[in-house]
């Protein structure tokens with residue numbers, strides 16, 4: 001099978017490496033950096049610290065902190081305007097997936113025409129834009145390493161998935177110390193997002209020999225570290241493990257693909273404004289159960305990697321243990337049910353569920369699933385997760 005593998009040309013991993021932001025900006029000949037972030041990063045003081053690190057190299061910094069969680073096309077255009085009005089030349093994205101995605105899309109919009117919606121889908125971005133450095137603060141989306149961004153289309157009320165090599169950051173500074181402040185609920189949501197990236201990257205019909213070992217490594221790291229990071233937020237070793245898992249899971253899924261969980265999750269995010277990791281988490285056990293028959297050996301390998309069974313157990317026993325294990329993981333991480341996170345009753349949900357199923361299929365992700373579902377089966381899966 002032929003496959004393509006893209007990652008940022010520079011990835012620096014380790015405690016404290018976010019202080020490299022200045023040196024890396026200088027390497028890019030930056031004169032004025034646009035620091036793309038959100039209001040929490042400013043109020044917590046982290047944005048100021050990173051700005052100071054950049055200024056040390058005699059580089060000016062303009063802060064754009066107008067990124068909302070699950071950013072929209074409006075956030076991108078606002079940031080682009082600040083970039084142009086201030087004569088910036090390099091972009092630094094600081095935060096969770098939302099500021100990083102926003103930074104990546106502001107960058108491509110410096111060199112491509114509006115509207116943004118024409119770049120939704122696969123390989124549709126003609127030109128590379130201004131250089132980008134990304135600094136993740138959650139573990140996480142893996143967006144620091146992916147050629148993917150997810151941006152809300154405010155006109156059509158859908159989340160657009162864009163994948164193109166021109167979307168890759170030039171440099172990722174992966175510093176687990178920045179995640180130490182994540183509260184348990186955020187740690188749980190983004191940690192399950194990491195696990196879903198690794199699992200979907202491994203079971204996808206586009207999985208390949210470059211992504212398989214990286215996906216399995218990420219699965220093992222999540223299995224070893226997520227519950228500790230959730231229960232003991234100050235455990236640096238667990239935070240470091242989750243940060244590495246997030247990076248590896250991002251590399252894996254962006255070079256194979258995500259599948260049905262993400263396909264069904266984006267419409268929940270678009271309609272009910274549920275955080276991305278949480279909308280994945282509520283769907284994960286039911287979608288896994290549905291998908292196993294398409295790739296039983298692969299799901300069994302995941303169960304063994306997570307320590308739910310040993311090599312002596314059959315694939316069938318391993319797959320059953322995996323579904324039970326994922327259900328228990330949700331309980332241990334205090335993940336609620338789909339009905340709780342949408343905050344509407346089932347009758348109201350059902351008024352929109354067919355559109356959600358069709359939007360999910362249109363995104364293309366369900367087509368990569370080991371079992372490709374019909375719209376009716378997707379509706380049924382939403383109900384199973386309710």
Ligand SMILES: NC(=O)c1ccc[n+]([C@@H]2O[C@H](COP(=O)([O-])OP(=O)(O)OC[C@H]3O[C@@H](n4cnc5c(N)ncnc54)[C@H](O)[C@@H]3O)[C@@H](O)[C@H]2O)c1
Pocket residue numbers: 038039040041068069070071095096097098099101137138140141142143146147148149150178179180181182183186190193250276277
């Ligand atoms: N590009 C990709 O490859 C990719 C992959 C998965 C998800 N995504 C996208 O990423 C977005 C979600 O990103 P996310 O889950 O990282 O959350 P986020 O960036 O939306 O942040 C969520 C909240 O957590 C806060 N936060 C971030 N870091 C913190 C820290 N260290 N301590 C305390 N609070 C902190 C933020 O200020 C914000 O209020 C979604 O839009 C999703 O679609 C992108």
Ligand SMILES: [Fe+2]
Pocket residue numbers: 141193197262276280
């Ligand atoms: Fe995700």
